[in-house]
Amino acid sequence: MKRDFINLIDFTETELMTIIKESSKWKKGRYSSYGISKNILEGKTIALIFEKASTRTRVSFEVAINELGGNSTFLSVRDLQMGRGEPIKDTARVLSSYVHGIVYRCFSHDMLNDLARYSSIPVINGLSDYGHPVQVMSDLFTLYEHFGDIKKLNISWIGDGNNMANSWIEAHLVLGFSLSMACPEGYEPSDKLLKKALKNRNFRITNNPEEAVKGADVINTDVWISMGDENQEEERKKAFKGFQVNKNLLKKANKNAVVLHCLPAYRGLEIAEDVIESEQSLVFVQAENRLHAQKAILEFIYKKKGANKNG
Ligand code: CP
Ligand code: NVA
Numbered sequence: 001m002k003r004d005f006i007n008l009i010d011f012t013e014t015e016l017m018t019i020i021k022e023s024s025k026w027k028k029g030r031y032s033s034y035g036i037s038k039n040i041l042e043g044k045t046i047a048l049i050f051e052k053a054s055t056r057t058r059v060s061f062e063v064a065i066n067e068l069g070g071n072s073t074f075l076s077v078r079d080l081q082m083g084r085g086e087p088i089k090d091t092a093r094v095l096s097s098y099v100h101g102i103v104y105r106c107f108s109h110d111m112l113n114d115l116a117r118y119s120s121i122p123v124i125n126g127l128s129d130y131g132h133p134v135q136v137m138s139d140l141f142t143l144y145e146h147f148g149d150i151k152k153l154n155i156s157w158i159g160d161g162n163n164m165a166n167s168w169i170e171a172h173l174v175l176g177f178s179l180s181m182a183c184p185e186g187y188e189p190s191d192k193l194l195k196k197a198l199k200n201r202n203f204r205i206t207n208n209p210e211e212a213v214k215g216a217d218v219i220n221t222d223v224w225i226s227m228g229d230e231n232q233e234e235e236r237k238k239a240f241k242g243f244q245v246n247k248n249l250l251k252k253a254n255k256n257a258v259v260l261h262c263l264p265a266y267r268g269l270e271i272a273e274d275v276i277e278s279e280q281s282l283v284f285v286q287a288e289n290r291l292h293a294q295k296a297i298l299e300f301i302y303k304k305k306g307a308n309k310n311g
Helices: 013-028 056-067 088-096 109-118 133-147 163-175 191-197 209-213 230-239 247-252 283-302
Strands: 045-050 071-076 101-105 123-125 154-158 178-182 203-206 218-221 258-261
Touching: 013 133, 013 163, 013 283, 045 056, 056 071, 056 101, 056 133, 056 283, 088 109, 101 109, 109 123, 123 133, 133 163, 133 258, 133 283, 154 163, 154 209, 163 178, 163 191, 178 209, 203 209, 209 247, 258 283
Parallel strands: 045 071, 045 101, 101 123, 154 178, 154 218, 178 203, 218 258
Antiparallel strands: none
């Protein structure tokens, strides 16, 4: 049966931890024969359908696919018949007969689910309005590298209850680390996820950033204006005032706390220049780790059952 990668909540703790640990092996083995000998995607082509801009997701997937022995084909929705109204279910069935997988970056999570439903090949969420699971896998790997045991961490989220926030809640639900979120009123994450997470004693949500970072090992943030929210720029800038990750906020967290941001970052809005450039910032390690995490995700999906390390 094909395996999609759409929501983190669809996976078990063991599965997510396997991907995180494999990311570490891919990172260490990038310039040795470790990776190349596996050829996990030999003879395979993966399509990347993007409705939105991307630097990290596109390039890290293209390089990962290439380094795993496969080919990628980048398809901007503008150039596809999908952009002229061809139904997603038709696109799904046609592409399934050409390629071996699809990474889809889209506006609507429902469209992503439809693409997966009608495709006979694996579909990977490259970011939707609901979640950004491949980014959070890289972030979890970054924390695993830095701290070791992820389950023991107090992780905070400051800012928008957006796609990233939702994927962090899903990661909390699967892996069980503590998660404290601070979002302005009206900008909370998915209701459905909140309902589940609020049953856990180690999940909190507040409107007060200082409260959320108290005792935090990790401070996480993201843009105030996500792709697709551009028409709300002014109201969002007002609503998010006071939610900047700056030195003052950092002081309220644990002494050795680290800062994460999935990028692109807007210095002076959600994050201060002297924080993103500080020694406590793991932002550029996090970005590099996208490449290693993509390989581990692709390996998880495409590795033949029973194959050994060289299989
Ligand atoms: N963090 C992230 O997904 O970046 P891109 O939008 O550049 O892919
Ligand atoms: N929340 C942001 C993430 C960008 C990688 C967006 O959706 O634009």
